[in-house]
Amino acid sequence: MIKIDFLVVGAGFAGSIVAERLASAGRQVLIIDKRPHVAGNAYDEHDAHGVLVHRYGPHIFHTNAQRIVDYLSQFTEWRPYEHRVLAQVEGQLLPIPINRDTVNRLYGLNLDEAGVQAFFERVREPREPVRSSEDVVLNTVGRDLYEKFFKHYTRKQWGLDASELSAGVAARIPVRTNQDDRYFTDTFQVMPLHGYTRMFEHMLDHPNIRTELGVDFAAIRNKVKAGHIVYTGPIDAYYDYCYGKLPYRSLHFEHEHLPALAQYQPVGTVNYPNDHAYTRITEFKHLTGQAHAGTSIVREYPQAEGDPYYPIPRPENEALYKRYQALALQEPHVTFVGRLAQYRYYNMDQVAAAALKAADNILGVAQEVA
Incomplete structure (x- = not known):
């Protein structure tokens, strides 16, 4: 049985940041990842031709x-x-998020900002209340732009219609009346000037951190005795899918x-x-x-x-996550953080913020106990 102060599961943004913060506070940390590299989904490397991808x-x-x-x-x-980003629509490459140039070039118009705003007001389909991503887009830019830019893309991306997704998905993409592209x-x-992987390698280069790659948490969870576990994988997997799989x-x-x-x-x-x-x-x-x-x-x-x-943002999925979250709240020696552990459609900076907060909370608790 291996004994360690902290076991961090996952060497992406969430896990690496928490590991670094704990190590810098003098704690001994073992960080593992089932992949053969650090940096999680942000991992970059030079391909066989020397291009950083x-x-x-x-x-x-x-x-x-x-x-x-x-x-x-x-x-x-x-x-x-x-x-x-450009979107290929009707043989043209048009700015996305939709802006003044998108509207003018798509429809052969020459509208100024006020004209684009008036155009949106004229074509929008008011939705009250706004519940789904389809509601968000129709309420903002109307049906034609919805069908040309969002409807089929959403179906490909999520395997669902926009009407089946929570409003927050479409709300991530703004609509503009100016030419900001x-x-x-x-x-x-x-x-990162030298890539994400290099940044993570520097983050984890600490004498209090031991990094083990190609290690699956499920295979070692009964072989490691940790004072505290920081878990960044899918929360349903941690609980062996006892309530069913989160989509x-x-x-x-x-x-x-x-x-x-x-x-x-x-x-x-x-x-x-x-x-x-x-x-x-x-x-x-x-x-x-x-x-x-x-x-x-x-x-x-x-x-x-x-x-x-x-994570697929739908009310029924959020309800299932809440059942797992209730189990997590009963575990004082386990911290769940990150996109998969918190079932949140986080951007990288949001994951970083959640990780820094988690580390502060853990160290606060540790200091109180000490």
């Missing part, structure tokens, strides 16, 4: 939280990067290197709401700023089976 799809860092930037800046330098408008929009959406990634092309597409990501089985193509050199004679891209195919990536 994100193995599990694009990860774009953006936040308004100075505390998150200050914390992560201990482990990486940054490169400024503002993500832009940035996907995000956060104060800080940056990428997650998975992804299949098709990576491709194009040796004869310096640039494949004009922006980092192009969405395909109506064509093809994949939802989007990302070209990594836009994100990293890397100079290379060729380029590498990834196509994303959402699927039902596979590693869990996205």
Whole structure:
């Protein structure tokens, strides 16, 4: 039986941040991950052709939280990067989120900001109350834009109609009347200068942290005696699915290197709401700023089976999660944190914030006990 102060399950954002905070406070930490690498889904590496790629799809860092930037800046330098996305609709590549240029180019108009606002008011279908993602979009931009940009993309991404998803999913994507074509408008929009993996390696490079990769928690949970467990995996798996499986959406990634092309597409990501089985193509050199004679891209195919990536936001799923959460609240020596453990559709900065809060709470409790 191995004895350790803290066992952290998962070496992604949530687990690595908690591990670093605990280690820096003088605690002994064992962090494990069933994958052969750190950084979780943010893992990046140079492919066989020397292009830095994100193995599990694009990860774009953006936040308004100075505390998150200050914390992560201990482990990486940054490169400024503002993500832009185009959607292929009716033979055109149009800005998404929908903005003034999207409307003008799609409909052959020449509206100013006030004109675009009036256009939205004219075409919107008021919904009261707003319950679903379909309600959100129809209430904002009306049926034609909904069908061209959202309806089929949502079906591909989630395997559900927008009418079956909670309003919060569509609410993540704003609609603009100006020409701002940035996907995000956060104060800080940056990428780790040398990649995410390097940042995580620096974070976990601490004498109080032991990292073991290729280790499944289920295989060792009865072989390790930890004073406290920090668990970042799926909460239903921790409890052996006693109430049934929580629904997650998975992804299949098709990576491709194009040796004869310096640039494949004009922006980092192009969405395909109506064509093809994949939802989007990302070209990594836009994100990293890397100079290379060729380029590498990834196509994303959402699927039902596979590693869990996205909790599916529906009221019945939230109700099932609450049953697991009630079990978790009875475990004073286990902390559940992260997208899968908290069944939340978190951005990276939100995971980081949740992890820093969790570490503060654990250390507060530990100090009180001590």
